[in-house]
Amino acid sequence: MTYLLVALLCLAAGFGVAWWRLAPERRALEGLRRRSHVLYEVAEGDLDNVAHELEAIAESEPGDATVFLALAALDRRRGRVERAKAIHRTVLASAELPPESRVAALVGLGRDLLAQGNEQAAVGALSRAISLAPRSVATLESLARALEQAGAWERAAAAWERHEKLVEGRRRRESRIGRGHAIAGQAMVALADGDERKARKLIERAVELAPDSGHVWYVKARVEATLGIKVAALESWQRAWEQAPGGAHLIVPEAWGWASDEGAQEDMVERMVASLRIAREPTLVVALAERVARQHPDQAAAALERVGPASASAVLTLVRLRLARGQRDQAREAAMIDLGSPTVICRRCAGAMRRFGFRCSNCGAWDSAVALGDRAAVGADPDPRSAVDLSA
Numbered sequence: 001m002t003y004l005l006v007a008l009l010c011l012a013a014g015f016g017v018a019w020w021r022l023a024p025e026r027r028a029l030e031g032l033r034r035r036s037h038v039l040y041e042v043a044e045g046d047l048d049n050v051a052h053e054l055e056a057i058a059e060s061e062p063g064d065a066t067v068f069l070a071l072a073a074l075d076r077r078r079g080r081v082e083r084a085k086a087i088h089r090t091v092l093a094s095a096e097l098p099p100e101s102r103v104a105a106l107v108g109l110g111r112d113l114l115a116q117g118n119e120q121a122a123v124g125a126l127s128r129a130i131s132l133a134p135r136s137v138a139t140l141e142s143l144a145r146a147l148e149q150a151g152a153w154e155r156a157a158a159a160w161e162r163h164e165k166l167v168e169g170r171r172r173r174e175s176r177i178g179r180g181h182a183i184a185g186q187a188m189v190a191l192a193d194g195d196e197r198k199a200r201k202l203i204e205r206a207v208e209l210a211p212d213s214g215h216v217w218y219v220k221a222r223v224e225a226t227l228g229i230k231v232a233a234l235e236s237w238q239r240a241w242e243q244a245p246g247g248a249h250l251i252v253p254e255a256w257g258w259a260s261d262e263g264a265q266e267d268m269v270e271r272m273v274a275s276l277r278i279a280r281e282p283t284l285v286v287a288l289a290e291r292v293a294r295q296h297p298d299q300a301a302a303a304l305e306r307v308g309p310a311s312a313s314a315v316l317t318l319v320r321l322r323l324a325r326g327q328r329d330q331a332r333e334a335a336m337i338d339l340g341s342p343t344v345i346c347r348r349c350a351g352a353m354r355r356f357g358f359r360c361s362n363c364g365a366w367d368s369a370v371a372l373g374d375r376a377a378v379g380a381d382p383d384p385r386s387a388v389d390l391s392a
Contacts (some may be wrong), residue, residue, distance in 0.1 A: 065091050065101040072108050077363070078116060078193030079348065085112040103133045107142055114142075119150035137166050144178055153185035180210025184219040191223055199223050214244020218251060225258050234264065238271045241288075245281035252287040269295055276303045290316075293321055308337045315339065344369050 072087035087108040091097065097105070099335050106129035113122035126143040133139055140163040147156035152190045156181050164175035187202035203220045210216045221236035237255035243246045254271075259268035273296055276288045289300040304318035315337050322331035344353045347370050351362030 007320075036234055043127070053261065065094065065097060065105070067099065069104050072112075076108075076112055077349075081115045081262060085109060085116075099132060103129050103136065103139065106132070107136075107139050110142055110146060111115060112147050112288075113148065119146055122146040123150055123152070135166060137163065137171075139167070144182070148178075148182060148185070151185070153182050153189060157182035157186065177210040177213060180206045180208075180213060180216055184213075184216045187219055187223060188366060191226060193368070196223070196227055200227060206333075212243055214240050214242075214247060214251075217243055218247075221255065225262075230264055230267075233258070234267055236238050237268070238275060241284060242275055242279075245279070245284035248281070249282040250288040252284075252291060256291055267374060273299055276300065276358060279303060280307065282307045282314050286311070286314050286317050290319055305334070309339060312339055344371055346370075 004354055027263055033375045040207065065093050068087055068091050069245045072084040072091075073083040075087065076080070088105050091105045092102065092109070093360075108282050110126035110129065113119075113125060113236045121141070126139065126146050130136065130143055140159055144156050144159035144163060147153075147159055160179035160182055165173055167175060171375040183202050184206040187206060190196075190199040190202060200223055203216070203223045206216045207220060217236050221233055221240050224233035224236055234337045237251070237258075244251065254269065255266075259265045269292055272288045272292050275307045276285065276292060276299060279285045279288065283366070285303045289304050293300040300316060304314045304321070308315045308318060315334060318334045318337075319331050322328075322334055345351065346353050346360035346363060347368040348365040349360060349363040350359055353360055354367050358369070360368055
């Protein structure tokens with residue numbers, strides 16, 4: 001009996017020792033399992049559960065900076081920027097932080113500050129990051145964007161140029177476009193300083209780098225308009241609203257005001273009509289139709305009818321045009337145009353959502369659906385000369 005008891009005690013002790021020695025391995029396996037689950041939930045877009053899992057992992061593994069960096073990035077995406085910033089600063093306070101984690105924390109902090117509109121502080125954090133990792137593509141891109149928002153156009157152009165040398169394919173093309181935007185910003189600064197020759201030289205280079213950018217063509221139009229080169233300015237205004245139709249409610253009135261000052265309204269109307277024939281973006285059609293309605297009412301009406309099913313403001317403009325011309329029956333028909341269902345997007349991440357969905361399948365946010373309406377010209381026209389009386 002004594003031997004049996006001793007044997008059982010030895011067996012129990014063996015199991016205890018084995019359990020104690022295997023505990024770290026079990027914890028590692030459990031940590032790996034939880035991380036795999038987090039990756040799955042990220043792929044599914046269930047950000048709330050991802051945050052819960054990351055918080056649990058951070059509590060059990062407080063020395064793993066990677067987990068805290070992931071949690072901070074997730075918090076910023078969920079709109080909790082202040083908490084993300086606090087996490088990044090806590091990570092950076094660690095004296096034993098590996099260099100790659102320090103760079104990641106500085107980049108994260110820079111993006112937090114950028115999200116809060118603190119461009120100068122963001123540039124400082126990102127500059128420190130790039131000094132530690134001068135060939136980091138993601139860091140360079142974040143720094144370039146921060147410099148753009150801070151209005152440091154020359155430094156932004158230099159950052160995009162460095163970025164362009166480190167990437168290939170589509171990303172290199174995006175770098176060139178970014179550099180074009182930054183150089184266009186430099187052109188605007190030169191124009192404000194009265195250095196018109198420098199402004200024109202810069203904007204020509206910007207067009208070479210980003211020939212399909214509405215922003216670049218808008219700046220070129222302003223430069224050419226200031227220099228008094230009418231034909232080039234007319235072409236640039238047209239390219240600007242065609243390449244950036246979403247901003248037509250701002251570009252078209254400014255172009256019209258310039259044409260009024262320069263006595264170039266007839267030439268401007270011709271270009272507007274040419275764009276109106278091919279335009280498919282409701283915002284652009286409405287902006288142009290309001291300007292050409294007096295001289296070309298039929299073409300304005302045809303364009304408005306074309307985009308009417310996708311735009312309430314286009315329908316309203318068409319009804320006003322019909323009424324101004326005394327076409328009451330046609331105005332009534334226009335008012336009965338069946339508008340299509342609005343595009344529904346998530347307020348948090350701007351991802352497309354099902355029309356009657358209550359939860360975003362992209363970021364997991366609940367009750368975040370908003371209808372994306374077309375952007376028509378809003379508010380009073382800043383220049384009364386740019387308004388066209390539809391009743392004329």
